[in-house]
Amino acid sequence: MASGSHLGVGFGLESCTSDVQTAQAFELDGRRVMLIDTPGFDDTSKSDTDILKLIASFLQTTYEKGMKLAGVIYMHRIMDVRVGGISKRNFSMFRELCGDSTLRNVAIVTTFWSEVTPQLGEAREAELRGKDIFFKPVLDKSARMLRHSNTIDSAHDILRQLIGNRPMALRIQRELVDQHLDISETAAGATLSRELLEQAKKHREEIKALQVEMQEAIRMKDEETRKELEEESRKLQKEMHKMQTESQQLASEYRSEKIEMERRMKEMQEKAREEAEQQRQAQIARMRELDEQMQNSAKQSAQEKRKMQDQMDALQRQYDALAADNSDSDWCVVA
Known part of the structure; x- marks a missing residue:
């Protein structure tokens, strides 16, 4: 809303922003x-x-x-x-x-x-x-x-x-x-790793409790309950393994993520430069058009000429702003 961009906005249960x-x-x-x-x-x-x-x-x-x-x-x-x-x-x-x-x-x-x-x-x-x-x-x-x-x-x-x-x-x-x-040594990385390990420990305890219930179901010859408990145990083991793997691979996978992000950032910068150049060329063409109109039309009133000059001045300011976009002092970045 603030920028006039068309970014995805989520209103439902599923996340909308899945990338930067x-x-x-x-x-x-x-x-x-x-x-x-x-x-x-x-x-x-x-x-x-x-x-x-x-x-x-x-x-x-x-x-x-x-x-x-x-x-x-x-x-x-x-x-x-x-x-x-x-x-x-x-x-x-x-x-x-x-x-x-x-x-x-x-x-x-x-x-x-x-x-x-x-x-x-x-x-x-x-x-x-x-x-x-x-x-x-x-x-x-x-x-x-x-x-x-x-x-x-x-x-x-x-x-x-x-x-x-x-x-x-x-x-x-x-x-x-x-x-x-290393990413795993940062405050955020250490906190996440600790939470993953705590969740894995919780799942391990839940699996032990399920195993006790399965033994009881076997003793009671309750095959249906045993199968349900076995399936639940498999799900927890899979989730526990996933958490342990995520914690262990955080650092190694981050390096490849960083390389990919650098590539995407380069593409974004090139696209931004191309769009800025297109805007500059469009503004130059419009300024030339207004200048020609002012030079070629002797019948224009002073008021009409002032209006055209104001338009040219506004276009010049926009052009100057685009030319200064690479200056850190002109930018404010909010995440």
Whole structure:
């Protein structure tokens, strides 16, 4: 909505953003702004390990190219009746990626206010603000909590809270690039590995309990129950093996993900340069056309000529802005 881009927006149960997406750049209060959309750690089609590799490789690649984020936005639906375990884990991973020192550049944005009464929404907002198990710890460290009312003005007002920030490197960017840590050694990677191992341990205990029940079913000659328990045990073993494998392969698979991200970033930059060049050529052609009209039409009134000159001046400003797009000082990047 803020950028006028046509990125996917999810409203159903399945995740919509399964890859890192960049919105088309736009101007806000004299700043060139680029928005970056990333999938969350509650994705329905990718594992948390896949999401971490995807986000980390993007952040590392952009940081190596000298790009820092002026702001990071975490979206939360105010219509949600409760903040479940998945949402808490999602936000926990978000914090590990950012680190406490960059929380001043973080905005927690609540959405779907039209789906609740003002009284209910404000009560939930107060609970989210005031409880340590929700957003209070990050708000105490200078993060901001803002509302989005699903309008362009609201979206721009939120961005205005961020575009004046001093761009800062996130914790995972400093860990991977400045400290040369392995992905599994980063705070986010270590947290994810620990969670995977804890889940695998829980599955192992569940399998042991199922085996006891299977022995009882065999003793009672209950073949139907035995088969059901055996199938459930196989599912848990498969899931446990998957978690153990993901934890072990996080570092090795990240390297290939990083190479792929660098390739995609190069393609994105080339495409952006081509589109910018096309816009510049179109503006040059339009300026020439207006100039010819002014030179060839002696009958034009002074008012009409002033109008054409204003159009040419506006096109010149747009051209100059496009030419300056590679300057870091002109850009504000928000993820």
